[in-house]
Amino acid sequence: MESVIVAIDGPSGTGKSSTSKAVAAKLGLSYLDTGAQYRAITWWMISNGVDVSDAGAIAAVAAKPVIVSGTDPSRPTITVDGVDASGPIRTEEVTSRVSAVSAVPEVRALITELQRTIARGAEHGIVVEGRDIGTTVLPDADLKIFLTASPEARAARRSGELKGADVRATQEALVKRDAADSSRKTSPLAKADDAVEVDTTDLTLDQVIECVVTLVDERRSRDAAQVEASE
Ligand SMILES: Nc1ncnc2c1ncn2[C@@H]1O[C@H](COP(=O)(O)OP(=O)(O)O)[C@@H](O)[C@H]1O
């Protein structure tokens, strides 16, 4: 089977991580959570006393942390300087600061390069999820998906995860982060022109997974037919 690269983008709570992991596991592909990488560098900045409202200060030290992502979809990992960061990157403190850190062009250049290296190294192909994968990181991806869902549905999903969190406050924080991620100058959250948009508001997670697996299969059949026709 030919290697395949799938880019899955969209705002927070649309189902990118759950869908990407499941699709990668079903199809025997690697999996990369690029949001976790931006969270990891944000955690490092906070832990090292860097003023995250100062883009210059962030840029000056952006190359220091060594971020390593494990790409097995059944057990994704992330370390910073050899330390497991999977817990600390999900704190409210990191979530509220990640948009500022990830808007710094030097940070994006370094992390984008890391993401391309990981994608190139994935033997059987990879599902990469984020905000700018289809537009900037992997513009030649074989399949691009853009997931959407209503702010209400996304907030309900997120507050279900953060046990006891207030849905309204969660929705406000989420909408604010989307606005910051969509309006930054460098590589904003955006749908690529050739991405397939899937509104997940009224779909179950299983339906979304099935939809993406079908799109990958269709893409592979189309490629196989083209190769046959050219032989
Ligand atoms: N289609 C769906 N219907 C209901 N819940 C979903 C759906 N997709 C994802 N979820 C749930 O919503 C939460 C956020 O999903 P996640 O995959 O982390 O989104 P994202 O990576 O886009 O932020 C998770 O708890 C997940 O199980």
Ligand SMILES: Nc1ccn([C@H]2C[C@H](O)[C@@H](COP(=O)(O)OP(=O)(O)O)O2)c(=O)n1
């Ligand atoms: N390709 C990416 C992925 C994430 N980011 C930034 C912007 C996002 O608000 C943060 C966190 O992303 P993450 O996917 O972990 O966020 P959620 O799981 O959707 O809450 O990272 C980015 O700028 N570019």
